[in-house]
Amino acid sequence: MMGRKLKYTGVAILAFAAAVYLNNTSFLAEHREGKPLLLAHRGIAQRFDETGLKNDTCTAARMLPPKHDYLENTIRSMRAGFDAGADVVEVDVHPTTDGQFAVFHDWTLDCRTDGHGVTREHSMVEMKTLDIGYGYTADGGKSFPFRGKGVGQMPTLDEVLSTFPDKHLLINVKSRDPSEGEKLAAVLNGLPAERRIRIIVYGGDEPIDRLRQLAPDIRTASRASLMGCLTGYIGYGWTGILPDDCKNVMMLVPINYAPWLWGWPDRFLKRMQDANTQVFVIGPYHGGGFSTGIDTAERFAQLPDNYSGGIWTNEIETIANLVK
Structure with a gap:
């Protein structure tokens, strides 16, 4: 009897895992066509030692x-x-x-x-x-x-x-x-x-x-909404239900956090689009504040192939040329 219960439990766990995977894998999502949306932080500006x-x-x-x-x-x-x-x-x-x-x-x-x-x-x-x-x-x-x-x-x-x-x-x-x-x-x-x-x-x-x-x-973003959207989506976004902090806002995604987002990139971007939310990928977050942007060819290369979401950059000329 115990063995049968364990067997059924194992089957249920596998079925649940399969459902979560199918609901979130980007491999089965329709690819979002188009070029990335480029955001020039402060236009073209003088750079400084950060x-x-x-x-x-x-x-x-x-x-x-x-x-x-x-x-x-x-x-x-x-x-x-x-x-x-x-x-x-x-x-x-x-x-x-x-x-x-x-x-x-x-x-x-x-x-x-x-x-x-x-x-x-x-x-x-x-x-x-x-x-x-x-x-x-x-x-x-x-x-x-x-x-x-x-x-x-x-x-x-x-x-x-x-x-x-x-x-x-x-x-x-x-x-x-x-x-x-x-x-x-x-x-x-x-x-x-x-x-x-x-x-x-x-x-x-x-x-x-x-x-x-x-x-x-008006689409908005604040520190509270950014953190609420990011942590909430990582926590239960696998259900397909979006936190309220992810609706009609701007979402900034540190590039080192992106792989942890359910359905990254295409299914995730589609969910955000349906919620009237604009996503911009920024530089990596390491606990001391968000990075300022995707500013180099090396950082740009870390984005998924044919990525079509937003990119936040301080080097618009560099990144625009890479997109072209």
Whole structure:
């Protein structure tokens, strides 16, 4: 009797394992056709030494020897990113004291510009007078190759939206202030529906939660949603049921975690597409924060053959050429 029970138990376990495999193997999934969706982080920007970065590190002061003269978060940089092959360009925003959104990365003005103080505590009129290339140096302050060349180059979000009316944008909210989510929702809700579907917003949990409440059709991402989607899908995605954190969002997938995702790549990507979620693969995660992107030919080669999801990169020209 005991032997028969063990036999039935073994058959049941095998049947369950087979069902899980068939429900999740990508070998039996229809291949997603098309080229990868390329996201240019900060458009085309100056690269910097990423060793030991902290939240308050002045990256302009550790710029690598420049290979071009583009400055991040400028109209010119964004246009160059799209021209190089980007499908999406990422921009950073801060609210201003005169009701605008400034497109600028840093929490303060002191590192990158000739201004001083917290970015959001200034008017857009004032920040239009700043030199956003002022602080860049690749030799410890001996020379500043972009000083004087960035005056008036900090755009508003309205300028970006009007300059690129049919382009896809990823907007990064730099604060944890829920009122910023309200202000941004007011801007985005004023756009036509066909424009809003080309926008994704990510940032702190609090402003993103508020934005979701006020503009529920906008795809979003926050640290909480990213971790919730990733861990939830690894935990029970084999059932085909998606966590709520995986619906109508952006999902960032560290390339070293991708093989652990049920149905990777094609079945997984199809599930996310059906949930109106855009997936971008980023560099490997090792416990100290997400990598910045797929930036080299060696890293690109780690993607599956004929991969058709999203790729997050700081080197759009390199990756776009590899895709071609």
